[in-house]
Amino acid sequence: MPGENPPPAQGAKSKKNKKKSAKAEENSQPSESEPHGDSSNRDDVDDEADNTDAPEASPSADHVKTNDAAADFGAASHPDDKNDNSAQPSQDTYASVPTAEPKDRFDALVRDRDSLRAEVTDMRKSLEEVQSKHKTDMDALQQKLDDSETKKEQAETQYKKLLERVNTIKSQLGARLKEDEEELTQARSQIEDLEDENATLKSQLESKSTEFAAVLNESEQKSKEISTLRDRTNLSQQNWLKEKDELLEQVAYLQSEFEQAKEAMHNWEVLAMEERSIRENLDDRDSQQSTVDGLQRALQEIQIARKQELRELVESSNAQLEELRRSLQHAQQTAADAEKNLAIAQEEIERVRPFEKEVKEKNLLIGKLRHEAVTLNDHLTKALRFLKKGKPEDNVDRHIVTNHFLHFLALDRSDPKKFQILQLIAALLGWDDEQREQAGLARPGTSSIPGKLRAPGTPLRTPSTPNLATEFMDNGASSKETLAELWSNFLEQEAEVGQMDTMRRGSHSGPSAVQKFRPVVISGPSGTGKSTLMKRLFAEYPGKFSFSVSHTTRSPRAGEEDGREYNFTTKEKFLELVAQNGFIEHAQFGGNYYGTSVDAVKKVSESQKIPVLDIEMEGVKQVKKTDLNARFLFLAPPSIEELERRLRGRGTETEDSLRKRLDQATNELEFAKQPGAHDKIVVNDNLDQAYAELKDWVVDGGKFGAQ
Numbered sequence: 142m143p144g145e146n147p148p149p150a151q152g153a154k155s156k157k158n159k160k161k162s163a164k165a166e167e168n169s170q171p172s173e174s175e176p177h178g179d180s181s182n183r184d185d186v187d188d189e190a191d192n193t194d195a196p197e198a199s200p201s202a203d204h205v206k207t208n209d210a211a212a213d214f215g216a217a218s219h220p221d222d223k224n225d226n227s228a229q230p231s232q233d234t235y236a237s238v239p240t241a242e243p244k245d246r247f248d249a250l251v252r253d254r255d256s257l258r259a260e261v262t263d264m265r266k267s268l269e270e271v272q273s274k275h276k277t278d279m280d281a282l283q284q285k286l287d288d289s290e291t292k293k294e295q296a297e298t299q300y301k302k303l304l305e306r307v308n309t310i311k312s313q314l315g316a317r318l319k320e321d322e323e324e325l326t327q328a329r330s331q332i333e334d335l336e337d338e339n340a341t342l343k344s345q346l347e348s349k350s351t352e353f354a355a356v357l358n359e360s361e362q363k364s365k366e367i368s369t370l371r372d373r374t375n376l377s378q379q380n381w382l383k384e385k386d387e388l389l390e391q392v393a394y395l396q397s398e399f400e401q402a403k404e405a406m407h408n409w410e411v412l413a414m415e416e417r418s419i420r421e422n423l424d425d426r427d428s429q430q431s432t433v434d435g436l437q438r439a440l441q442e443i444q445i446a447r448k449q450e451l452r453e454l455v456e457s458s459n460a461q462l463e464e465l466r467r468s469l470q471h472a473q474q475t476a477a478d479a480e481k482n483l484a485i486a487q488e489e490i491e492r493v494r495p496f497e498k499e500v501k502e503k504n505l506l507i508g509k510l511r512h513e514a515v516t517l518n519d520h521l522t523k524a525l526r527f528l529k530k531g532k533p534e535d536n537v538d539r540h541i542v543t544n545h546f547l548h549f550l551a552l553d554r555s556d557p558k559k560f561q562i563l564q565l566i567a568a569l570l571g572w573d574d575e576q577r578e579q580a581g582l583a584r585p586g587t588s589s590i591p592g593k594l595r596a597p598g599t600p601l602r603t604p605s606t607p608n609l610a611t612e613f614m615d616n617g618a619s620s621k622e623t624l625a626e627l628w629s630n631f632l633e634q635e636a637e638v639g640q641m642d643t644m645r646r647g648s649h650s651g652p653s654a655v656q657k658f659r660p661v662v663i664s665g666p667s668g669t670g671k672s673t674l675m676k677r678l679f680a681e682y683p684g685k686f687s688f689s690v691s692h693t694t695r696s697p698r699a700g701e702e703d704g705r706e707y708n709f710t711t712k713e714k715f716l717e718l719v720a721q722n723g724f725i726e727h728a729q730f731g732g733n734y735y736g737t738s739v740d741a742v743k744k745v746s747e748s749q750k751i752p753v754l755d756i757e758m759e760g761v762k763q764v765k766k767t768d769l770n771a772r773f774l775f776l777a778p779p780s781i782e783e784l785e786r787r788l789r790g791r792g793t794e795t796e797d798s799l800r801k802r803l804d805q806a807t808n809e810l811e812f813a814k815q816p817g818a819h820d821k822i823v824v825n826d827n828l829d830q831a832y833a834e835l836k837d838w839v840v841d842g843g844k845f846g847a848q
């Protein structure tokens with residue numbers, strides 16, 4: 142049927158058919174210069190015969206054949222066609238036939254001709270219909286061809302535009318890589334600065350240590366001096382007392398002698414008086430008188446000598462006494478000076494003590510910074526190597542991709558981050574559209590990269606989170622952000638992984654154990670009631686919670702088992718673990734070290750129990766640096782006064798330890814005020830209420846915080 146034309150073929154093939162149809166059309170067109178008359182009949186018939194060459198224009202091959210025959214026959218018998226003698230019967234042939242017969246024959250021929258003409262007219266009509274339809278089809282096809290050519294042109298211009306954008310992105314990326322390189326150089330210089338600072342601090346520390354040692358030395362010397370002076374003072378005091386006693390004794394002896402001499406003198410005087418009276422009475426006894434005078438003189442001389450002797454003795458003893466008094470004063474002065482020096486030395490020690498602590502802390506900080514610097518340096522070198530070496534498609538960091546992939550697997554199906562991470566992975570691995578479609582990042586047919594054109598107006602998938610991959614590819618500013626984000630994430634994650642690697646050494650715990658059995662960290666000032674509440678919780682949920690086993694360097698006691706009461710270890714191994722940041726908290730008591738290790742906590746999770754950590758503020762900060770995935774609860778006292786009352790009521794504290802605990806409580810309360818320091822704060826005013834609140838949060842509707 143003419144209406145059932147074959148569908149238009151594309152390209153060259155359809156053009157060829159078009160030419161053929163045009164030719165057929167041309168052939169089938171009646172000549173306008175020739176009127177439709179008998180003389181044109183033969184041409185018409187010939188035209189029909191020609192038309193059989195175009196199969197799609199021909200109504201029916203058989204039909205045409207019949208027409209051919211009829212035309213031949215008609216042409217042979219046409220009375221007007223006098224030139225064609227070869228095909229026409231001669232006049233002699235007609236003459237030899239009876240006259241009625243030729244007339245009949247002629248009539249029959251005329252009828253045949255008429256019927257043939259009618260048939261030809263029908264055929265022409267149908268041919269015209271076919272032609273007009275064909276023309277419409279051709280027009281439609283032409284239209285389509287034109288449309289597709291315009292589309293093709295549009296596509297080409299779009300393709301060129303996209304190519305230009307790709308080139309711009311390439312050049313921008315080059316510039317950004319340069320910027321990153323500069324950033325890396327800056328980071329390097331920062332590291333160098335830090336190292337310099339580190340060196341300066343070290344030298345400062347050394348100088349301070351020497352200063353401190355000198356001060357200590359000095360104070361020791363002063364102490365020695367003081368004790369020597371004290372000894373000397375004591376000794377001189379004793380000597381002085383002894384001498385004083387001796388002198389007093391001497392004075393007493395001299396006084397008694399003086400008394401005796403006085404008495405003797407008195408006696409002599411009495412005797413002299415008696416003698417004088419006797420002399421007076423006995424004038425004649427002149428000779429005796431002179432003797433008595435002599436005796437008197439002798440006595441006086443003796444008295445004077447004695448007096449002189451006594452005076453000298455008293456003077457010398459007084460001088461000695463004075464001397465001793467002076468030396469006592471001097472000794473007392475020296476003792477006071479020494480005591481003053483001792484107080485100054487002690488003050489100096491007190492002044493230096495916080496400084497020493499600071500130096501120690503700084504030392505620790507330096508160690509940490511050095512560790513971080515080494516890790517960062519490693520990562521930077523690695524990153525630079527990634528950036529500099531190889532083709533851009535090879536610059537894929539397996540760690541990043543692995544981390545993202547693990548994160549992707551760990552997330553809940555409904556988590557919107559999942560889509561984001563998948564986009565990130567796609568961007569990192571440079572997935573093409575087909576791969577994105579397969580991963581569910583794009584709907585089929587929504588391609589936006591060169592080579593695959595998107596029909597205008599095709600709806601794009603609108604994710605709940607921004608499309609990172611698109612940002613990365615399409616927008617210069619946002620791709621810069623994403624690149625920077627990726628870079629900083631990479632560095633952060635690598636640094637964390639570096640730290641964690643050292644912590645995890647020897648541990649087989651995967652993230653799943655601590656995600657399922659998330660450690661609960663309970664902190665709060667001493668005496669707030671942590672132990673009391675924990676006891677209740679453990680009793681209500683037997684076998685659900687467990688404390689971790691601590692490490693110690695002390696030797697096991699009878700009945701103690703390694704890994705049960707304690708993880709018994711050596712001092713060297715303990716300190717090695719400290720250096721690797723393997724402890725959440727550690728301390729030294731009585732020459733032994735004790736500590737809670739990250740691995741010990743993980744072991745509790747692996748044994749399908751929830752680890753409970755009752756630790757103070759510094760421990761909380763330390764746990765936050767690990768991958769323990771812990772939850773943090775802070776138990777606060779209703780007031781500091783109530784806390785003091787409870788601590789006193791517990792009867793475990795001395796006045797000194799009580800003060801220290803209350804000071805620490807103030808620090809803990811300050812820390813708890815910081816946003817994000819803890820996940821939950823419970824005030825333990827009423828024990829039952831506090832327990833209910835704590836239990837609700839810990840049990841978490843039976844999930845125990847599991848993710």
Ligand SMILES: Nc1ncnc2c1ncn2[C@@H]1O[C@H](COP(=O)(O)OP(=O)(O)OP(=O)(O)O)[C@@H](O)[C@H]1O
Binds near residue numbers: 666673674788
């Ligand atoms: N809500 C409360 N009301 C009154 N007393 C309480 C309350 N909670 C705890 N106490 C009491 O306070 C004292 C200290 O409690 P507990 O020993 O549990 O504190 P803690 O936080 O574990 O202290 P530490 O950290 O020093 O071990 C205990 O005597 C306890 O009975």
